[in-house]
Amino acid sequence: xNAAHFHLVVNHLPIIFPIVGIIVMITGLIFKSDAVKRTAFxxxxxxSLSSIAAMTSGEGAEDVxxxxxxxxxxYIESHEESAEFFSILTYILxxxxxxxxxxxxxxxxxxxxVIMAILIFAxxxxxxxxxxxxxxxxxxxxxxxxxxxxxxxxxxxxxxxEDDD
Numbered sequence: 826x827n828a829a830h831f832h833l834v835v836n837h838l839p840i841i842f843p844i845v846g847i848i849v850m851i852t853g854l855i856f857k858s859d860a861v862k863r864t865a866f867x868x869x870x871x872x873s874l875s876s877i878a879a880m881t882s883g884e885g886a887e888d889v890x891x892x893x894x895x896x897x898x899x900y901i902e903s904h905e906e907s908a909e910f911f912s913i914l915t916y917i918l919x920x921x922x923x924x925x926x927x928x929x930x931x932x933x934x935x936x937x938x939v940i941m942a943i944l945i946f947a948x949x950x951x952x953x954x955x956x957x958x959x960x961x962x963x964x965x966x967x968x969x970x971x972x973x974x975x976x977x978x979x980x981x982x983x984x985x986x987e988d989d990d
Contacts, residue, residue, distance in 0.1 A: 828885025835878040840954035842872025866926040873919025876912045904960040911957040914950045
């Protein structure tokens with residue numbers, strides 16, 4: 826497994842954990858279960874930690890893919906900038922979730938406000954997670970690029986074959 830492969834394995838986790846955490850938190854709010862809400866806090870914390878793995882593997886992945894035909898530096902740079910901002914947001918979400926977990930365990934009166942703030946912030950995090958995932962996908966997936974003009978020509982296609990249709 827090279828660095829790019831490892832990055833592809835772990836880079837989805839910081840996006841998936843907050844999505845699952847939101848679902849679990851809403852479930853905890855609906856059923857008024859502190860245990861379920863605490864599970865959501867833990868999911869946000871794990872998502873924050875998984876962001877560390879995604880960020881540290883990104884440089885190695887860049888070294889592997891930067892010499893592949895059809896990949897340009899601007900897509901890698903765009904993804905890197907987006908990922909840096911997204912990772913900061915996930916670290917904040919993880920820290921807030923630690924605080925929320927503490928407030929929940931200690932049964933602080935303000936914990937319901939902390940839960941709502943964390944839930945709202947988690948939606949912000951997944952928005953930027955989507956942006957980061959899209960910019961990462963654009964590196965190799967030309968079909969999702971906004972500027973289709975930069976798409977390399979298909980391989981193994983003979984121009985004379987197009988006229989036969």
